[in-house]
Amino acid sequence: MTTTEQSYAMSPQLADTVKKYQQTSAFVGLVFLALTISGYFFVGAQQFLRAYLVGCFFWFGAGIGCLGLLMVHLVTGGAWGMMIRRPLEAGTKTLYVMWLAFLPLLLMAPKLYLWADPAHAADKIVQAKALYLNMPFFWLRWVIYGAVWLGLTTLLNKWSKLEDETKSTDYSKKLEALSAPGIVAFFLTITFASVDFLMSLDPTWASTIYGFMQAVGAGLTALALIIAVLAMMTKYAPMDHAVTKKHLHDLGKLMFAFVMLWAYLNFSQLLIIWSGNLPQEITWYIRRLNGGWEWVSLSLLLLHFALPFALLLSQSLKRNANTISRIAIFIVCIRVVDLIWLVEPNFTSVDHPLLAISWLDLTAPIGFGGLWLALFFRALPERPLLPLGAPDLQKALNHGRDH
Amino acid sequence: MSSHSTLDVHPLYGIMAEFATAGELVAAARKTHEAGFRKFDAYTPVPLHELDDAMDLHDNRVSLFTLIGAILGGSGGFTLASWISAKALPLNIGGRPLISIPMFIPVTFECTILIAGLTAAISMIMLNGLPLPYHPVFNVERFGAASKSKFFLCIETDDPKFDHAATVKFLESLNPEEVAEVAR
Numbered sequence: 001m002t003t004t005e006q007s008y009a010m011s012p013q014l015a016d017t018v019k020k021y022q023q024t025s026a027f028v029g030l031v032f033l034a035l036t037i038s039g040y041f042f043v044g045a046q047q048f049l050r051a052y053l054v055g056c057f058f059w060f061g062a063g064i065g066c067l068g069l070l071m072v073h074l075v076t077g078g079a080w081g082m083m084i085r086r087p088l089e090a091g092t093k094t095l096y097v098m099w100l101a102f103l104p105l106l107l108m109a110p111k112l113y114l115w116a117d118p119a120h121a122a123d124k125i126v127q128a129k130a131l132y133l134n135m136p137f138f139w140l141r142w143v144i145y146g147a148v149w150l151g152l153t154t155l156l157n158k159w160s161k162l163e164d165e166t167k168s169t170d171y172s173k174k175l176e177a178l179s180a181p182g183i184v185a186f187f188l189t190i191t192f193a194s195v196d197f198l199m200s201l202d203p204t205w206a207s208t209i210y211g212f213m214q215a216v217g218a219g220l221t222a223l224a225l226i227i228a229v230l231a232m233m234t235k236y237a238p239m240d241h242a243v244t245k246k247h248l249h250d251l252g253k254l255m256f257a258f259v260m261l262w263a264y265l266n267f268s269q270l271l272i273i274w275s276g277n278l279p280q281e282i283t284w285y286i287r288r289l290n291g292g293w294e295w296v297s298l299s300l301l302l303l304h305f306a307l308p309f310a311l312l313l314s315q316s317l318k319r320n321a322n323t324i325s326r327i328a329i330f331i332v333c334i335r336v337v338d339l340i341w342l343v344e345p346n347f348t349s350v351d352h353p354l355l356a357i358s359w360l361d362l363t364a365p366i367g368f369g370g371l372w373l374a375l376f377f378r379a380l381p382e383r384p385l386l387p388l389g390a391p392d393l394q395k396a397l398n399h400g401r402d403h
Numbered sequence: 404m405s406s407h408s409t410l411d412v413h414p415l416y417g418i419m420a421e422f423a424t425a426g427e428l429v430a431a432a433r434k435t436h437e438a439g440f441r442k443f444d445a446y447t448p449v450p451l452h453e454l455d456d457a458m459d460l461h462d463n464r465v466s467l468f469t470l471i472g473a474i475l476g477g478s479g480g481f482t483l484a485s486w487i488s489a490k491a492l493p494l495n496i497g498g499r500p501l502i503s504i505p506m507f508i509p510v511t512f513e514c515t516i517l518i519a520g521l522t523a524a525i526s527m528i529m530l531n532g533l534p535l536p537y538h539p540v541f542n543v544e545r546f547g548a549a550s551k552s553k554f555f556l557c558i559e560t561d562d563p564k565f566d567h568a569a570t571v572k573f574l575e576s577l578n579p580e581e582v583a584e585v586a587r
Contacts, residue, residue: 274503
């Protein structure tokens with residue numbers, strides 16, 4: 001049986017595999033980011049920025065989702081979180097780069113955001129919202145987000161390392177004490193950030209559930225990615241005997257809950273706007289339910305909700321590392337479609353909506369994905385794969401074994 | 404019941420062993436199944452999911468009934484809402500179609516949950532053979548502890564492998580706190 005006496009360092013075979021993944025991701029990331037940047041010159045600045053926003057915000061979501069899940073685990077405990085705590089911590093470390101990745105959007109904001117474009121400065125709606133939607137405040141908010149996200153990431157990782165080294169519960173308590181207000185800060189910042197970077201693409205439209213939708217979407221992306229990584233690691237020592245079917249089952253159930261929550265929030269927004277049918281609100285859906293976009297909306301309903309829902313109902317699919325990891329990777333892919341669906345239709349005419357996406361909408365998420373995974377797989381081997389200093393580690397290891 | 408305590412006087416329901424911890428009971432249940440016993444049951448003060456695996460229980464009929472209930476409930480709810488709005492009392496509400504799908508989803512959802520929940524509860528109760536006014540295990544005086552602090556395992560006489568002396572010996576080999584005979 002497993003004991004906490006083990007070091008839970010990566011076995012050489014796993015380290016090799018991770019290294020291979022890291023190099024492949026870095027290569028793919030560089031090639032596709034270069035392709036994306038070439039789009040700035042070949043396709044045009046605005047289309048480049050639209051695709052850049054899709055890729056950047058999606059993978060930022062993967063990082064911030066890891067931070068949110070990590071803090072929820074540190075506050076609530078539970079065996080599911082113990083198994084993925086190290087991958088989550090490695091995921092948060094991508095935020096340093098992902099936060100900086102917003103810079104081009106800020107620098108070229110007038111080319112992407114209508115409210116930042118001097119040509120629209122006289123528009124009534126832009127003037128009415130100028131108190132919030134103005135460039136200096138936009139920059140200031142970005143700095144505040146960075147302070148919160150990177151501050152939390154730095155402290156949580158630092159104390160987690162000290163918890164391992166000293167085995168002192170003082171640090172476990174500190175982690176818990178920081179995570180509780182951290183979760184509040186997480187929801188506030190991600191709400192404002194998604195209003196700033198995504199919702200303000202259409203300054204005439206507003207939805208109060210939008211920020212929470214993005215938080216849940218980010219959590220789902222992060223959880224699906226981490227489940228895929230954990231399932232991969234169960235094939236190698238030391239995780240092959242640390243992770244039980246029960247752990248995978250619990251994580252699968254959590255992913256199931258996230259899939260349902262995503263659908264619930266999206267549907268709530270649709271139901272309210274459908275019922276009201278007000279001119280200033282319904283345009284958002286008119287753009288997404290006409291001109292070809294209705295097929296994207298339908299595929300989101302079927303592939304982002306119905307299919308994962310039906311598959312994740314099954315207990316045996318959740319308990320098998322191969323099947324749960326395939327479902328998780330599929331969810332990551334369909335999450336990208338959701339992001340494209342949130343960004344691109346804002347730029348189509350409301351009178352004649354037309355489904356038009358650029359090849360850049362695919363190269364940007366792949367490019368950022370390569371970058372994100374390279375950073376992630378670089379950070380993952382730095383620490384033991386299980387939190388050795390966590391007070392409940394032994395209990396978590398025994399989860400799903402009878403003795 | 405009379406006060407006779409010899410083996411062959413009262414008809415026997417089974418032999419019961421008492422354990423102090425959940426872990427011991429799960430281990431004992433696993434060994435009992437491995438030893439070839441099939442008609443035995445475990446009694447615990449708290450639900451123990453590990454027992455399903457230890458006793459090799461694979462009866463998933465409750466899930467199946469719940470799924471059927473959910474599908475019937477969902478389609479029933481949607482049909483009800485559509486019938487009312489399009490057939491029984493057609494109303495033009497702000498120019499929306501008579502079958503205005505988003506508006507029917509809450510009803511569909513609630514009916515799915517309601518019927519699935521009822522099916523789950525009722526099928527669970529019925530498949531458990533409840534209500535059951537009499538059960539022999541209560542003839543063992545110490546069995547009351549099964550709802551408080553102790554864990555019990557009872558091998559029934561119906562088991563094809565049941566042999567009085569050998570079963571008592573087997574149960575004693577599992578290190579129980581006590582082994583008792585259960586009158587029918």
